[in-house]
Amino acid sequence: MHVEEKLTAETFPASPEKATLEGKNKFLGFWLFLGGETVLFASLFATYLALRDKTAGGPPAHELFRMPLVFVATMLLLTSSLTSVYAIYHMKNFDFKKMQLWFGITVLLGAGFLGLEIFEFNEYVHEGHVFTKSAFASSFYTLVGTHGGHVAFGLLWILTLMIRNAKRGLNLYNAPKFYVASLYWHFIDVVWVFIFTVVYLMGMVG
Amino acid sequence: MSTVARKKSLIWDYLTTVDHKKIAILYLIAGGFFFLVGGLEALFIRIQLAKPNNDFLVGGLYNQVLTMHGTTMIFFAAMPLVFAMMNAVVPIQIGARDVAFPFLNALGFWLFFFGGVFLNCSWFLGGAPDAGWTSYASLSLESPGHGIDFYVLGLQISGFGTLIGGINFLVTIINMRAPGMTYMRMPMFTWATFVTSALILFAFPPLTVGLIFMMMDRLFGGNFYHPAAGGNTIIWEHLFWIFGHPEVYILVLPAFGIFSEIFATFSRKRLFGYSSMVFATVLIGFLGFMVWAHHMFTVGMGPIANAIFAVATMAIAVPTGIKIFNWLFTMWGGNIRFTTPMMYAVAFIPSFVMGGVTGVMNAAAAADYQYHDSYFVVAHFHYVIVGGVVFALLAGAHYWWPKMFGKMLNETLGKITFWLFFIGFHLTFFIQHFLGLMGMPRRVFTYLPGQGFETGNMISTVGAFFMAAATIVLLINVIVTSVKGQKAEADAWGDGRTLEWAVASPPPEYNFAQTPLVRGLDAYWIEKMEGKKGLTPAEPLGDIHMPNSSILPFVISLGLFIAAFGFMYRTEASWGLAVGIIGLLITLGSMFLRSVIDDHGFHIHKEEVLEAEKGVKA
Numbered sequence: 001m002h003v004e005e006k007l008t009a010e011t012f013p014a015s016p017e018k019a020t021l022e023g024k025n026k027f028l029g030f031w032l033f034l035g036g037e038t039v040l041f042a043s044l045f046a047t048y049l050a051l052r053d054k055t056a057g058g059p060p061a062h063e064l065f066r067m068p069l070v071f072v073a074t075m076l077l078l079t080s081s082l083t084s085v086y087a088i089y090h091m092k093n094f095d096f097k098k099m100q101l102w103f104g105i106t107v108l109l110g111a112g113f114l115g116l117e118i119f120e121f122n123e124y125v126h127e128g129h130v131f132t133k134s135a136f137a138s139s140f141y142t143l144v145g146t147h148g149g150h151v152a153f154g155l156l157w158i159l160t161l162m163i164r165n166a167k168r169g170l171n172l173y174n175a176p177k178f179y180v181a182s183l184y185w186h187f188i189d190v191v192w193v194f195i196f197t198v199v200y201l202m203g204m205v206g
Numbered sequence: 207m208s209t210v211a212r213k214k215s216l217i218w219d220y221l222t223t224v225d226h227k228k229i230a231i232l233y234l235i236a237g238g239f240f241f242l243v244g245g246l247e248a249l250f251i252r253i254q255l256a257k258p259n260n261d262f263l264v265g266g267l268y269n270q271v272l273t274m275h276g277t278t279m280i281f282f283a284a285m286p287l288v289f290a291m292m293n294a295v296v297p298i299q300i301g302a303r304d305v306a307f308p309f310l311n312a313l314g315f316w317l318f319f320f321g322g323v324f325l326n327c328s329w330f331l332g333g334a335p336d337a338g339w340t341s342y343a344s345l346s347l348e349s350p351g352h353g354i355d356f357y358v359l360g361l362q363i364s365g366f367g368t369l370i371g372g373i374n375f376l377v378t379i380i381n382m383r384a385p386g387m388t389y390m391r392m393p394m395f396t397w398a399t400f401v402t403s404a405l406i407l408f409a410f411p412p413l414t415v416g417l418i419f420m421m422m423d424r425l426f427g428g429n430f431y432h433p434a435a436g437g438n439t440i441i442w443e444h445l446f447w448i449f450g451h452p453e454v455y456i457l458v459l460p461a462f463g464i465f466s467e468i469f470a471t472f473s474r475k476r477l478f479g480y481s482s483m484v485f486a487t488v489l490i491g492f493l494g495f496m497v498w499a500h501h502m503f504t505v506g507m508g509p510i511a512n513a514i515f516a517v518a519t520m521a522i523a524v525p526t527g528i529k530i531f532n533w534l535f536t537m538w539g540g541n542i543r544f545t546t547p548m549m550y551a552v553a554f555i556p557s558f559v560m561g562g563v564t565g566v567m568n569a570a571a572a573a574d575y576q577y578h579d580s581y582f583v584v585a586h587f588h589y590v591i592v593g594g595v596v597f598a599l600l601a602g603a604h605y606w607w608p609k610m611f612g613k614m615l616n617e618t619l620g621k622i623t624f625w626l627f628f629i630g631f632h633l634t635f636f637i638q639h640f641l642g643l644m645g646m647p648r649r650v651f652t653y654l655p656g657q658g659f660e661t662g663n664m665i666s667t668v669g670a671f672f673m674a675a676a677t678i679v680l681l682i683n684v685i686v687t688s689v690k691g692q693k694a695e696a697d698a699w700g701d702g703r704t705l706e707w708a709v710a711s712p713p714p715e716y717n718f719a720q721t722p723l724v725r726g727l728d729a730y731w732i733e734k735m736e737g738k739k740g741l742t743p744a745e746p747l748g749d750i751h752m753p754n755s756s757i758l759p760f761v762i763s764l765g766l767f768i769a770a771f772g773f774m775y776r777t778e779a780s781w782g783l784a785v786g787i788i789g790l791l792i793t794l795g796s797m798f799l800r801s802v803i804d805d806h807g808f809h810i811h812k813e814e815v816l817e818a819e820k821g822v823k824a
Contacts, residue, residue, distance in 0.1 A: 003806060028381060033373055036369060039407075039408050047441055134429055138419075160802065
């Protein structure tokens with residue numbers, strides 16, 4: 001199939017993200033990139049686990065973390081992953097308007113998560129948990145902050161795609177782009193599940 | 207969407223190119239330049255060590271030269287030269303018209319290039335890094351000035367480039383193979399590139415993380431490696447070697463691939479034990495991730511960890527041994543031609559085996575306490591990296607030179623280069639085994655007379671000058687042949703087996719007028735044996751889709767280059783933060799442009815292809 005072909009709901013292929021060679025390459029290349037990202041986060045997690053008790057006189061994890069706040073943030077991000085699934089569902093059905101709507105909701109939820117994270121970091125700083133305080137603080141902010149940076153980048157990316165394609169609708173050139181952005185968003189979500197467990201839950205317990 | 211916009215100046219053409227063949231040439235030139243720089247640094251080291259109590263390079267300056275020699279040779283000479291070979295050959299070997307992501311291919315090159323330039327700027331801006339190429343945190347955190355910051359930021363920039371290159375080749379090899387090119391029909395060099403790319407994908411992120419931590423500690427007040435605030439310097443060692451050991455295989459697997467091609471071509475026999483070669487390559491790639499702590503036996507991890515890593519390390523000798531025997535059996539009964547590339551290949555076997563044997567010696571954890579940090583280790587890794595990788599790069603350069611540039615290199619000069627380099631290499635490094643066993647420590651800038659180190663060091667220095675002479679002969683060869691060399695045929699050596707020898711030298715920008723049908727291992731050899739002149743096409747002649755060139759890869763990389771300067775001088779210069787942010791905005795802005803501007807490429811029309819092909823045949 002050709003990239004610039006005008007398509008209708010009937011002629012739109014079942015897997016538009018893999019209908020062209022460019023799409024196939026993008027699909028596979030992005031999965032591989034996520035493999036590399038996994039190793040990156042694994043290294044950050046390993047370091048955090050090694051340093052999480054090294055507070056150097058600063059506040060320890062169980063005194064800092066506020067479960068209600070983190071729980072709300074987690075729910076926002078998990079829900080945003082679900083809404084991006086709806087967006088891709090509508091993309092596959094060639095329903096551009098509904099796809100945009102659900103991506104819009106995804107972005108709002110993601111922005112809510114990011115806002116809570118900034119609020120949370122701000123609270124910690126006031127309690128003396130600053131980046132330069134201890135090895136625990138450095139590794140905490142680097143791990144959670146790298147994730148937050150990914151969320152911010154993902155938001156800008158999805159927004160850019162939505163605005164750029166707002167007037168021209170779906171085709172086989174931009175379908176792989178939307179699909180890959182949603183893969184990225186799921187990946188961020190999966191990483192957060194681990195952060196929630198390893199950083200927050202384990203931090204609360206001990 | 208036509209071919210009009212293709213009359214450009216040479217410089218603009220290379221700044222914006224996304225053609226894998228031109229990117230290969232860029233990698234070759236840039237990597238070659240850094241090879242010369244790293245080589246000069248090596249000569250300075252050897253001059254300083256030629257006699258006891260020498261004062262040519264003393265103390266801190268020696269540390270800088272030593273650090274930059276290692277860093278430059280690994281990251282900015284060997285890696286890009288490997289990428290030069292991959293770019294020049296792999297897409298053609300699998301019957302593809304380009305790589306999967308031509309734009310990213312260019313981006314990978316420019317990131318590497320600006321990273322290397324950034325690192326070398328340190329010489330002119332207050333001093334180079336001085337904590338060794340491994341830059342252990344216990345040393346590097348204490349290093350004054352900005353040397354280590356240049357190392358940390360330069361390697362991050364070029365590391366992104368390498369990672370991008372790895373992903374690109376993985377997708378290219380998985381998705382872009384011509385019809386009939388099954389995995390088990392891929393040439394050995396393509397297989398090596400495939401496994402190497404997977405290693406890059408999983409090995410570079412830990413290095414990036416280690417470098418980010420060091421950047422945080424040195425520039426932003428972090429505490430990852432500061433014991434006083436609870437940090438731990440051993441974390442750097444782990445992260446560095448989780449990258450660093452696979453890196454050794456990232457370099458040497460392509461070398462194995464290059465030699466596999468050369469042995470088969472100049473023995474005029476198919477590679478012996480092809481499937482066991484593939485198996486051994488994959489197994490080495492896998493085991494390469496299981497052995498990093500053998501660099502840290504003396505850290506104090508305890509006998510159990512040391513024993514596990516020792517056994518895993520020794521296990522790698524098995525698949526490597528399989529390869530050595532397969533190469534010997536490829537030559538056995540073959541009709542051997544001793545061309546320059548073949549001489550490197552033959553010399554590689556005993557040289558590399560020696561490096562492998564000392565590797566197993568080092569792997570014995572108990573014995574390693576004796577070898578550790580001595581010249582024995584220096585001798586070992588130069589035997590594997592020079593005897594394996596540099597020999598392969600020199601062999602590959604001679605072997606594929608006609609394919610890349612359309613001219614044969616002079617064989618007589620090539621053989622002079624070989625003999626000078628071969629003799630110089632063994633002269634330099636063989637004696638270092640014994641210096642090490644006699645107790646000479648590595649990384650120390652001088653030694654006292656009367657300890658028995660004089661003769662060995664003098665021999666070693668003389669050997670280094672042989673290698674320098676070899677490099678000069680190679681440069682003369684390049685200049686002479688590019689001025690008046692003999693034009694290369696498509697099948698430049700007459701015995702080509704793989705697809706790259708079926709297309710013109712240098713190949714047209716679209717590589718194949720018609721995508722070939724691959725009918726077995728050594729696809730071109732099969733066609734020749736059946737008396738056919740060219741490849742069997744898999745498609746009718748038609749318009750060929752090509753990617754657009756773009757300046758954005760250059761600008762994205764330039765932005766990071768600027769940002770790195772800004773963030774490095776942030777604390778002491780008022781303009782620092784602003785420059786850092788401007789640099790990042792240039793990078794992100796260019797990425798934004800790349801995202802919003804559609805890029806559909808253009809078509810070369812059937813008639814133009816026919817015309818171009820006629821020109822080649824005539």
